[in-house]
Amino acid sequence: MTGRLRLEGVEIALQGRVLIPALDLTVAAGQAVTLMGPSGSGKSTLLAFLCGTMDPAFVARGRVHVNGLEVTALPPEQRKLGILYQDDLLFPHLSVGGNLAFGLTAAIRGRAARRERIEAALVEAGLAGFAERDPATLSGGQRARVALLRVLLSEPRALLLDEPFGRLDAALRQDFRRFVFDHAASRGLPVLLVTHDEADANAAGGPVIRL
Amino acid sequence: MLRIAPVVTLLLLILPIAAGLAGTVLPSFGYLPALGGTEFSLGPWRDLLAYPGFGSALRLSIVTGVAATMLSFAIAVLTCATFHGAPGFRRLQAAIAPILAMPHSALAIGFAFLIAPSGWLARLAASVTGADRPGDIVTVQDEGGLALIAGLLLKEVPYLLLMIFAALNQMPARQAMAIARSLGYGAALAWIKVVLPRIYPQIRLPIYAVLAFSLSVVDVALILGPGNPPPLGPLALRWFSDPLLLLYFPAAAAACLQLALLVAAIALWRTGEVVVARAGRWWIARGGRGLAVQPFLNAAGRIAWLLLALSALSLLAMGLWSVAESWRFPDLLPTGWTLATWTRQAAGLWWPVQTTMALALVSTLIAMVLALACLENEQRRGLHPGIGALWLLYTPLLVPQIAFLFGAQIVLIRLDLDGTWTALVWSHLLFVLPYVFLSLADPWRNIDPRLIRTAACLGASPLRILFAVKLPMMLRPLLAAAAVGFAVSVGLYLPTLFAGNGRFATLTTEAVTLAGGADRRIIGIHALLQALLPLLIYAIALAAPSIAFRHRRLLAVAS
Structure with missing residues (x-):
């Protein structure tokens, strides 16, 4: 079920302005990579691009592979990329x-x-x-x-985290971080986290990329 | 499939109206081969102008239409200006819903029961003055059209209030008010100066719809307007119904004149908007705080409540008449009560009730499917329809009904569809669809897109998202839209008459026909049923989501 998440030359621009310059990235099974950047840096947009839910106002280039399978052209529901947002978004x-x-x-x-x-x-x-x-x-x-x-x-074959710890208060945040990363690791899921909080990156424990 | 939904929907609305208009304009210039009119001429217009009552019919239409629109607008604005943020505001929002559900003609009939020389208000006056016979003044169907104007206000003020409430949700009105008041402005003037200019663009089309309706109304004019000469609408209808068909051509001219009248009125109103906006900027810049006029504005803001009270009394009057055995002037209440009128009418009522229900349910269902298909298409493809699409949607509400229904009937005859269920449902769909779409559009467009994305990332297909996420979450707006569609259909008079070719009797056509001179007890029954049927559906639409979501806190109460 699990495997690698690979980004190949992924570039995102808005109205001619490049937000994310060509990004190559591989997240191995059980690894958690953190993307850090200030708000407006396009990091959430990058996750939306991976999921296939990006706002059409943005222009994106590049390819996304999950488990060696290219998903760039697939509709969101066939990509098998799980995502957590800042809000729980329960129905x-x-x-x-x-x-x-x-x-x-x-x-x-x-x-x-x-x-x-x-x-x-x-x-x-x-x-x-x-x-x-x-x-x-x-x-x-x-x-x-x-x-x-x-x-x-x-x-899912990989887990994407869009600042899911931001809304929780400090004590809960610790617990929930542990909960998320333990579950992901025990399933060997590749995890890609975007955040502007250093503590999140530390908890993820993997490589950190700054935008 | 979904992609063609907007095209199909617009064609369904626009094509028949265009064909209908052509079918009215051509005969107004003498062209209608079926009746021997093979050459173009100005004859029909000459006949129309030569009609002895033409001048007063025209004047009546213009005066009642423009006065009703301006007064409804003024009352609705003053009401919001004086009640915004006050505790009465929420109550007002709740109070207008039942009035909006009631058909125009039902309210008009109840209102006639109130203001007639022997009506409830006169009885109330008599109990003070001691008069024992009805007064000699003409209060209903007066030549000046005052009763007609008042009758139109009953429905149009709540409608404009509803539109203003919807527009208020789209802007931070409370903040704007707080700032203006902290700068020393009286509440009502603060609203008029800082809130009204920002919501006006959103209520412009509804105001034009009110203007169009008031200028060309037929059913309410038949009940409350003068009969000889009547306003243009009833006049055209009378000529269309001429059994010898001799008056078909001038009738078409009268119908076209209504369209011309509307175009001129909207152009004038638009010019007025520009002038008022310019004057308003100067007025706002002067910085008057309006504290001195506040009491007057407050008093004027109460008129809406008076209208709501009159509507409630109208409903009550219909109910009382329907169970009255004897109710002589000047008794305030019937002296004898009976259900005999109901039991005697029951058999005859069954058929119109069935027709009314079937027609309303079918046209609402089709309208819901079409509206949902359009909105879903728009959402999936990330489209943002512009103002043009909105105007097209409003077309059936803006074009005077009689101006295209008459021509549409000719088209239907050629297609051999006149007087069929298909024609009838289509004619209702024309009016049901815009209202259903408009009431569904905002809630649908406001669905949290992140919930949809979450569902998609969990592996749900667009179809599953529609049925498992959107539709259940939208239960309340869906039912509300259905109730609106149902109420619109129940209240339609002219479309039923024309497309049904007189073969289908609904509660509304029956009530309007009876209002001409039947026993008040029988009129009361018809008008009451006509009002209660949509009210019942509204009540269900309001209660059902609260029951279905009683264990879902976020959805259990209306937001």
Whole structure:
């Protein structure tokens, strides 16, 4: 399932102004690479380009490979790149379990099997019995964890992190960082993190690229 | 499929209107081979001008149309200016919804029950003065058209209020007000000086729609307007319905004149906007704080509440008449109560109720599918439709109905579609679609794009995102849009009459016909049902999401 994430000459420009100059980058399985840059430097746009959700106002060039397979021309839903944003973006009309079921790969079939898989993920995250809860009733830290579980259950081939720790307060931030990087490492996922917080980069533990 | 949705939708709106207009303009110049008009001439226009009542019909149309629009605009603006930020503002927002759901003609009928010489208000006056017979003054269908203007205000003020509320959500009005007031401006003047100029561009088209409706209204004019001579709209309708078809040509001319009238009125209004904007800049620059006029403005801002109260009383009056056994002047309440009128009418009501429901449901459903397809296409392709698309969407609401319905009927006859369900549903769709689209567009365009992206990155296809994320999240706006579409369809009079070729009776066509002179108890039943049906749908649309989302805090209450 896991493998490498490779960027080949990825360049992003807005109205003729180059934000990200030709970038070559390989993230190995289980490795976490950090891209650091001030706001407006185009680092979030880069992640959007990788996912295939970039605003058409930007112009991008270059190629993206996941597991040796080029995904640059694929629609977002076929890229298998999981992404976490600063906000948890849980679907407000679904329960916690409903959100996880939305993410859970369709390869797992049967109501019972799917429910079991979701409950196991919740238990592992210290959220046992939360399946029926309304996401709006959870604390910020709990929602962040559900958001990560939702991504992981979709069995991505790489994990993209768009400043997902920024909204949490200091104590929670530590815990959630650990939680994210441990889960990614245990699955051998290549992780690409963008942030402007040095502490995030330290926690990621991998190479740091400054824009 | 999705890509052609906007094209199909616009063709569905614009083609028939264009064909209909051509079908009206040609006969107005004498060309209609089916009736022997094979040569172009100015005869129809000469006949129209030679009609003895032409001058007063024209004057009546202009005066009532322009006065109703200017007054509705002034009242709506003053109401918002004096209530913005006050506790009454939220209540006002809640109070206008039921009025918006009620058809024009139902409100007009109820209003006639109120203001007639033997109506409720006269009875109230009589209980003070001790009069025992109705007064001699003409209060309904007066020659000056005052009753007609007032009847139009009942619906148009809430409509403009709704449009202003929607525009207010698009700007930081509260902040602007806070700044202006901290600079020493009275609340009402602060609103007029800093908020109104910024929202006006967004309520311009709704105002033009009000202007178009008031200038060419037929159903309300039949109920509240003078009969001899009537305004242009009812006059054209009367001539179109002439059994000998001799008046077809001048009728077409009268219908075309309405279109010309509207174009001139909009051009004038637009010129007025420029002049007022220039004068307004000078006025704002003078820096008057308006503290002295504040009390007057506050008083004027109460007129909207008075109109809402009149609407509520109108509804009540219909209800009372429908269960009254005997209700003689000057009794304030019926002296005998009975359900006999209802049971006697029940059998005859069943057919119009069925037709009304079926027509409203089918046209709303089609409109919802088309509107959703357009919005989804726009969202997926990242399009941002401009002002031109908005004007096209407003076309059916701007062009006087009678000016294209008459021609459209001729086209329908040629296609052998007149008086069919297809024609009827299409004619309703013309008016239902713009309203459904407009009420759905803002919420749909405001869906958090990050939620859509998240869903896509989790591996959901666009179709799955639509059905599993967008549609359920949009349940409240979807139902609200459906309720609006339903209410619009229920209230349509002329389209039902023309496209149905008189073969289909809905509650509205029945009520308008009966209003001409039937027993008040029977009119009351029809008008009440006509008003209650859309109200019921509104209530369901409001309650259902709260029940469905009772365990979802973020979606359980209307935002």
